[in-house]
Amino acid sequence: MTIAELADTIPRPVSPGAEIEELKRFHRDGTWNGRIHPGGMGPGTPAQLARGVASHHWIQDGRWVVGDYEQDQMLEDGTFVLKWQLHWVCGWDPMAGEYKATIVDNYGRAALLRGRIIGDQMVFESTSEQPPFLRLTWELSPRGSILWRNELSLDGSDWMLVEDYEIGPAL
Secondary structure, three states: OOHHHHHOOOOOOOOOOOOHHHHHHHOOOEEEEEOOOOOOOEEEEEEEEEEEEEEEEEEEOOOOEEEEEEEEEOOOOOOEEEEEEEEEEEEOOOOOOOOOOEEEEEEEEEEEOOOOOOOOEEEEEEEOOOOOOOEEEEEEEEOEEEEEEEEEEEEOOOEEEEEEEEEEOOO
């Protein structure tokens, strides 16, 4: 076997395909103002206002998108409560035939999620067998914005809305 033939036996990285083009529709830099619903941060927690920003970049020749998200959270009277931060890495896993994402946040949480895109909606759900379970939904709006929703379940079937936002262009 020649050196060239030997080199040809080594698997090569995958090329980004149509699945990545689909992801690009949902991963745009943006800003939002919205509301965290009562109980959304845990039983008995008050409603909060939130103001956030998202930035994205693509790595590994466009195979994965990296998103950094942060939001300031305030009580309804404007009193500052906290700054939340999340790091997101998302792409298409050809071996599994599905979208995958990892998230880590400044609460010290880390999770692996699996996702799907159907039409103008992208949904990711946690893969853990232990609660709490997360479901994150992005929906492209006719206005050009993204409607985003974060839901939580303690049993995998009853979902509670934690927060929802309309994400507009980055300022």
